[in-house]
Amino acid sequence: MNRSIFTNPYVLTAPAFLLAAFIILWPLFQIGEISLNDVNRFGQLRGFSGLDNFTAVLSDPQFLAACWRTVIWTVGIVAGTILISIPVALILNQDFYGRGIARVIIMLPWAVSLTMTAIVWRWALSGESGMLNSALRGLGLIDENIQWLAQSGTAFPVQIAIGILVSIPFTTTIFLGGLSSIPDDLYEAAQLEGANGWQTFAEITLPLLRPFINIAVVMNTISVFNSFPIIWATTQGGPANSTDILVTYLYKLGFNFGKLGEASALSLLMFALLLFFTVIYVRLAMRGDRA
Amino acid sequence: MSLHWLKVAALSSVAAFALASAASAQTVRVTVAEYSSKTGAYFEKAATEFEAANPGSDIQIEVVPWDVLQQKLTTDISGGANADLAIIGTRWLIDYVSQEVAAPLDDYITPEFKARFIDTFLSPSVMDGKTYGLPIAASARAMYYNKALFEQAGITAPPANWDEVKAAAEKIKALGGDSYGFGLQGKEIETDVYFYYAFWSQGGELIDADGTSGLDSEAAYKAAAIYKDLIDNGLTEPGVTSLNREDVQNLFKQGRIGMMITAPFLSNQIKEEAPDLQYGVTAIPAGPTGDRGTYGVTDSIILFENSENKEAAWKFLDYIFTTDKRAEFDENEGFLPVNAEESALPLFADNADLKEFTGLLPDARFAPVIPGWEEIAAVTSNALQKIYLGEGEIQPTLDAAAAEIDGIIAANK
Amino acid sequence: MKISSKLKRSIVSWLILSPLMIAVLFPFAVMLITALKPATEVLRPTWWPSSFQWQNFITMWSATNFGSALWNSLYVAVLSTALSIVVSIPAAYALSRFRFVGKGFVQQFLLVSQMLSPIVLVIGLFRLLVALKLLDNLNAVVFVYATFNIAFSVWMLQSYFSTIPKDLEEAAWTEGATPWQALRRVFLPLALPAVTVTAIFSFINAWNEFVIALTMLRNQDSYTLPIQVFSLVAGRYTVEWHHVMAAAFTATIPIAIVFAWLQRYLVRGLALGAVK
Numbered sequence: 001m002n003r004s005i006f007t008n009p010y011v012l013t014a015p016a017f018l019l020a021a022f023i024i025l026w027p028l029f030q031i032g033e034i035s036l037n038d039v040n041r042f043g044q045l046r047g048f049s050g051l052d053n054f055t056a057v058l059s060d061p062q063f064l065a066a067c068w069r070t071v072i073w074t075v076g077i078v079a080g081t082i083l084i085s086i087p088v089a090l091i092l093n094q095d096f097y098g099r100g101i102a103r104v105i106i107m108l109p110w111a112v113s114l115t116m117t118a119i120v121w122r123w124a125l126s127g128e129s130g131m132l133n134s135a136l137r138g139l140g141l142i143d144e145n146i147q148w149l150a151q152s153g154t155a156f157p158v159q160i161a162i163g164i165l166v167s168i169p170f171t172t173t174i175f176l177g178g179l180s181s182i183p184d185d186l187y188e189a190a191q192l193e194g195a196n197g198w199q200t201f202a203e204i205t206l207p208l209l210r211p212f213i214n215i216a217v218v219m220n221t222i223s224v225f226n227s228f229p230i231i232w233a234t235t236q237g238g239p240a241n242s243t244d245i246l247v248t249y250l251y252k253l254g255f256n257f258g259k260l261g262e263a264s265a266l267s268l269l270m271f272a273l274l275l276f277f278t279v280i281y282v283r284l285a286m287r288g289d290r291a
Numbered sequence: 292m293s294l295h296w297l298k299v300a301a302l303s304s305v306a307a308f309a310l311a312s313a314a315s316a317q318t319v320r321v322t323v324a325e326y327s328s329k330t331g332a333y334f335e336k337a338a339t340e341f342e343a344a345n346p347g348s349d350i351q352i353e354v355v356p357w358d359v360l361q362q363k364l365t366t367d368i369s370g371g372a373n374a375d376l377a378i379i380g381t382r383w384l385i386d387y388v389s390q391e392v393a394a395p396l397d398d399y400i401t402p403e404f405k406a407r408f409i410d411t412f413l414s415p416s417v418m419d420g421k422t423y424g425l426p427i428a429a430s431a432r433a434m435y436y437n438k439a440l441f442e443q444a445g446i447t448a449p450p451a452n453w454d455e456v457k458a459a460a461e462k463i464k465a466l467g468g469d470s471y472g473f474g475l476q477g478k479e480i481e482t483d484v485y486f487y488y489a490f491w492s493q494g495g496e497l498i499d500a501d502g503t504s505g506l507d508s509e510a511a512y513k514a515a516a517i518y519k520d521l522i523d524n525g526l527t528e529p530g531v532t533s534l535n536r537e538d539v540q541n542l543f544k545q546g547r548i549g550m551m552i553t554a555p556f557l558s559n560q561i562k563e564e565a566p567d568l569q570y571g572v573t574a575i576p577a578g579p580t581g582d583r584g585t586y587g588v589t590d591s592i593i594l595f596e597n598s599e600n601k602e603a604a605w606k607f608l609d610y611i612f613t614t615d616k617r618a619e620f621d622e623n624e625g626f627l628p629v630n631a632e633e634s635a636l637p638l639f640a641d642n643a644d645l646k647e648f649t650g651l652l653p654d655a656r657f658a659p660v661i662p663g664w665e666e667i668a669a670v671t672s673n674a675l676q677k678i679y680l681g682e683g684e685i686q687p688t689l690d691a692a693a694a695e696i697d698g699i700i701a702a703n704k
Numbered sequence: 705m706k707i708s709s710k711l712k713r714s715i716v717s718w719l720i721l722s723p724l725m726i727a728v729l730f731p732f733a734v735m736l737i738t739a740l741k742p743a744t745e746v747l748r749p750t751w752w753p754s755s756f757q758w759q760n761f762i763t764m765w766s767a768t769n770f771g772s773a774l775w776n777s778l779y780v781a782v783l784s785t786a787l788s789i790v791v792s793i794p795a796a797y798a799l800s801r802f803r804f805v806g807k808g809f810v811q812q813f814l815l816v817s818q819m820l821s822p823i824v825l826v827i828g829l830f831r832l833l834v835a836l837k838l839l840d841n842l843n844a845v846v847f848v849y850a851t852f853n854i855a856f857s858v859w860m861l862q863s864y865f866s867t868i869p870k871d872l873e874e875a876a877w878t879e880g881a882t883p884w885q886a887l888r889r890v891f892l893p894l895a896l897p898a899v900t901v902t903a904i905f906s907f908i909n910a911w912n913e914f915v916i917a918l919t920m921l922r923n924q925d926s927y928t929l930p931i932q933v934f935s936l937v938a939g940r941y942t943v944e945w946h947h948v949m950a951a952a953f954t955a956t957i958p959i960a961i962v963f964a965w966l967q968r969y970l971v972r973g974l975a976l977g978a979v980k
Contacts, residue, residue: 009798009807016795016854017810023851024817027828034827040390043369043827084724091721096714104964105725108732111959113912113930116952119937120731123738123945126749127530128469128542131734134749147530150477151680155533165727173901180897181867215863218815219856226821229914236479239532239676247821255362257666258386260369260827267824274819282815320922327940328767331924353922356938366919369827370834537943541747556941564744564942624941 034264041258053265062241062249063266067273069156070225070245077163078220081171082213084164089175090205110169118233121162125149125234152242155235159243162230167223171216178212179205214285218278225274246270318349319604320374322367324360324590326428326556329623341610350607368392375598376608378427381415381591382658382665388418389662394596395421399605407612412629415657416591424591425608426629427620430554431655432488432586433647434576438569440470440549449550449573453489453517456550456576460526463549473521474539474551477531477679483671484586485536488552488575489514491584491656498659502700506671507693515678515685522679532676544568556625558644572647585648587655589629662703670695732953739764739950746945757946764950772925773932778958780842780917780928781910784849788857788906789899791850796861797887801870811862814855822852822915830919840922848916853906860905864898900966911959929955 038049057063092103109117124132127147136142149155182205190200228247231237237244237252244252250270254263323334331354338350353374355363361383367373379387387393400422405413408426416424436449444462460472476485487497495510505511521527528534528542540557542548544565552575561568577583594604610616617630618638627648628634639645658664674692677683738746739760741753765771799807829848838844868891876886892899914930921927927935933951937943 009802009804012794012798013810015791016858017813019791019851020814020817020854020858023829023848024820024825024855026832027825028820030828030831031824041386042365042390042392044390088721088724091717094713094717096710096717098714098718100964102718102721102725104960105728106721107963108728108956108960110908111956111963112731112952113914113933113955115912115914115930115934116955117731119934120735120949120952123949124731124734126538127533128528128547129538129545129747129749131737131749131751132730134751138751145529147533149533150530151532168724168728170905173904177864177897177901211863211867215860219859222818226819226823228821228823235533238478238673239680240673240682247823250821251823252669254823255365256669257663258365260365264824267821270821270824271819275816278815278819325935325938325940327942328936328944351923354924354935356935357940358938359918363918366827366830370831372830372834372839537941545747560942 031264031267034260035268037261039261039264041260043260049261053261054269057262057266057269062244063246065241066244066246066249069243070247072156073160073163073245074221074224076160077167077224078217080160080164081167081220082216085168085171085175085216086209086213088168089172089179090201092172093176093179106172107169109166114166114227114229115233117162117166118229121158121230122149122234125158149235151239152235156243159230159234162234163224163227166230167220171220174212174216174219175209178209182208214281217285218281221278221281222274225270317347317600317603318351319376319600319607320351320353321604321607322360322364322374322377323352323354324378325354325356326624330354333620333623337611337616338607341607344610345606348603348606371597373595373597375600375604376592376594378590378592379424381424381426381589382660384416384424384591384593385418385660385662385664387593388423391596393423393593394598394601395423396425396594396605397421399608404609404612407614407630407632409629409631409634411587411652411655412589412627415587415589415660418660424593425612426589427592427611428590428624429627429629430556430588431627431648431651432484432552432554433572433574433651434550434552435543435557436550436571436573437543437546437548438571439546440466444549449571450576451574452577452579453492457517457521457526460521460549461524464524464526470547470549471528471542472526472549474543474548475518475521475527475531475679476536476539477534477676478538479535481536481586482675483668485552486514486518486671486675487586487656488584489517489578492576492578492582494578494580494582497656498661498700504667504693504696504700506674506696507690511689512685515675515689518675519678519681519685523681531679543570554625555627555645555648559625572644574647574651583651584654584656585651587652587657589657661700663699666699667696670699732956735949735953739946739953741946743944743946760946761950761954764947764954767944767947768932768936768951769924769927770929770932770951770954773927773929774955774958776842776926777911777929777955780846780849781907783846784853784910785903785906787846787850788853789903792854792857792861792902793895793899795854795858796865797891799858799862800865800868811859814858817855818859822913826915826919829916833920839920840926841920842926845917845920845928848920849910849913852916853909856909857902857906860902861895861898864901865895868894904962904966907962908959 034043034045035053036048036050038046040046088106092099092106124130125148127133127145127150132148133142133145137145146154148158186204187200190204226247228251231243231245231248232251235243237248246266247270250263250266253259253266321334323330325331331352334352334354338352341350342348364373364377364379384393412426412429413422416422416426434449440463441449441459444459444466446459446462450456450459456473463470463472476482490511493510493513495508495514496505499505522531528539528548536553539548539551540553540560543551543557544561546565546568558572561570575583575585592608594601598604612630614630614632617628617633618636620626621628621633622638627645628639633639634649670692674683674688677688678685737751737753740756740758742755742757745754799811833839833844872890872894873886876890877883881889912930914934917928918931921931933948933955936948936951
């Protein structure tokens with residue numbers, strides 16, 4: 001094999017690695033610094049305070065509640081998205097009339113910025129002036145307006161549903177890519193041996209799709225865990241903090257209350273939490289996947 | 292190889308920008324909070340007019356939406372990259388002053404400049420005897436009511452106290468249809484203030500004489516009970532906790548709400564969006580002893596301590612606080628005149644709606660100027676939301692909130 | 705009449721997908737209908753405007769400075785995507801093809817670096833940019849977006865590249881091709897679907913990104929689309945909803961076009977089938 005620049009892995013990796021490191025490490029270092037100090041609301045350091053910020057965050061009852069809700073939020077959206085995306089990808093992988101159009105439609109939620117999606121949904125979910133209620137009433141499905149965003153019992157599930165809707169395009173795309181890497185001969189062979197649809201799925205498709213499912217789980221978990229716009233635009237974490245997840249709680253702490261020290265400590269805790277679970281998942285589920 | 296390229300690129304971009312920024316010594320940057328689509332246009336126009344009258348000067352207006360103003364200001368200040376002037380909510384001023392971020396203006400204020408202002412509005416920006424900001428926007432609150440609905444329901448006069456409010460709301464409810472009696476805001480900013488209208492009318496004080504929260508008082512329990520009662524009896528619009536002030540205003544503009552309490556800019560909105568709506572403005576309902584309170588609020592424009600163009604910035608401030616410019620701004624946005632001469636202009640003096648608001652000014656209360664007020668407001672709002680939803684009994688919820696607020700006050704001493 | 709199996713498949717497929725499609729299209733319907741309503745009707749939840757105010761789109765265009773924001777967004781999205789892909793492909797290639805010291809570390813780092821929310825990084829990032837005097841500069845935004853996308857792009861590309869068998873390139877090497885030629889003629893065509901997906905994702909991220917742009921840009925002339933649209937809603941006393949919806953709707957069109965154009969690249973077999 002010729003030795004050339006194109007076979008030196010360090011040269012190939014360096015630009016990407018250095019750029020990414022540069023943009024992440026410096027702010028990370030800043031956060032670390034802020035979290036260990038007493039900071040005024042403008043981020044100006046006022047004196048070393050050790051772990052005070054961390055204990056303040058950990059002893060706040062809101063923190064635990066937001067933690068728990070974040071778990072529900074993340075698991076709900078990721079699981080829901082994967083469960084829906086697999087059949088959708090399977091269907092979109094088949095050849096049928098209007099497949100191109102179907103694909104573009106399914107991808108559309110991806111085309112709108114998350115903030116705008118959230119704002120439009122908030123508008124549509126309004127109890128008295130919203131078009132969802134007027135549609136449901138027009139179809140005869142409900143008699144009276146449902147006040148969707150007035151309490152967490154209805155608001156949180158709706159927010160999770162919106163989260164699933166906006167995650168489906170990306171996940172479906174990953175699965176489509178994965179499905180197209182499964183060679184047709186496998187399916188032909190299975191047909192020859194008389195396997196039915198379910199067996200084909202369970203024994204050929206699913207195992208070969210597994211690396212892609214894992215990628216989807218990890219990517220989605222990371223972005224959903226930190227996803228801010230949906231909850232913020234619809235309920236701002238309310239009413240009375242009942243739909244707060246860690247990242248909305250973080251925003252309030254840092255920018256509304258001006259407690260940047262605690263906000264930085266919280267963001268490091270969130271980072272640690274996410275890191276912990278993702279590493280475990282990667283270890284357990286993805287052991288065999290890497291070349 | 293690629294590293295070298297990167298270094299060169301980084302260095303040359305730094306050099307380029309160093310050169311560019313050296314040229315802007317006389318530029319005055321102004322962070323402007325956006326009230327409506329007219330705000331940006333107004334300030335750009337003021338900037339152009341000022342630059343024409345003062346050749347060599349350069350005013351740069353940076354428009355920021357209100358919702359992200361605090362975030363933007365925080366990042367700007369933390370990076371030392373803030374503008375020379377900025378509009379802020381006066382309730383935030385205390386943090387800016389205590390951290391020496393805002394500059395005192397007394398050196399620039401001449402007696403005649405000071406005389407331009409109505410004192411009620413200038414005083415919230417005065418701390419430790421020094422003036423730290425000028426009131427760029429001022430507002431109070433009054434009760435709007437739907438004359439057409441009142442007539443339909445057989446209500447002859449606008450309610451003067453809370454009992455009459457309830458009676459009027461019941462008559463409107465009896466009309467059936469999708470109209471509601473009393474518009475109650477239960478979400479986002481000023482949810483706590485909406486409660487204070489009732490609270491003050493019952494004689495409550497936000498901060499007691501001993502410096503602790505006034506939420507654990509009879510006045511608070513009574514006020515909360517009044518609102519809860521209205522909600523439970525269907526006398527307010529449904530879904531209170533999902534509606535912010537704008538949402539309730541939207542319902543009012545559609546003619547579906549009998550009464551709601553809000554600021555003068557609603558009049559402007561109604562003129563543009565619902566010109567056929569017959570409405571009236573009256574005082575905020577009083578309590579049993581005739582007590583009533585309106586919420587006075589100002590936004591201030593401040594000069595930053597680290598500004599390098601204070602003289603030029605002051606000149607611009609002087610310009611926008613002349614009567615003509617103030618009249619233009621207040622007319623656009625629907626605010627109250629802070630400038631004495633301005634308030635005498637027919638545009639404002641003959642405005643029946645505005646008269647109601649200015650008539651309430653003697654009863655005007657402002658948010659207490661104490662650090663941590665944002666957090667306190669949030670605690671209060673949360674408690675109220677719990678009560679409105681029926682998730683907490685009035686007395687224990689308010690007591691818990693008061694305790695939390697006391698903790699915040701103590702921590703910030 | 706015999707119904708072809710493709711037609712049967714089509715009907716069944718569309719039937720199964722329809723609930724999802726309704727959910728997906730619902731917000732777009734809301735956007736379009738609200739955008740077409742006359743200003744006084746906007747607040748009523750009716751599903752059919754009394755008159756179709758197509759000119760709302762035109763008034764929205766000037767009211768929100770849409771043209772300039774659109775251009776800024778396109779500029780930023782295209783350039784940052786290109787930059788990020790150009791840097792990521794070699795790195796992903798290296799990670800999927802070679803074993804080397806530090807490989808595991810690099811992979812972990814790239815994955816981990818995506819776990820920090822931009823909200824959290826914004827203050828530190830801001831100070832960095834102030835120090836470099838790179839504020840209110842669209843090129844700086846391009847740079848930041850590109851670097852943020854690198855971690856994800858490398859991760860994605862590397863996963864796909866790992867499914868492309870090495871034999872093809874090795875075969876090319878034994879036939880005397882240089883690594884560069886092997887890369888260009890054999891590998892890249894097979895990697896195209898993966899690169900396409902990654903490019904789409906980077907483009908969309910850049911197109912829709914909000915927090916960083918808001919922090920770094922000052923002038924209304926340099927604002928990108930998300931900021932302009934958001935500023936219509938955020939904290940104003942009167943929100944002109946028909947303009948907001950018109951703007952949101954129009955902002956999706958470029959992406960929908962990009963999708964429609966690129967989605968066919970998502971079908972072609974990712975290598976294994978090409979062994980034949």
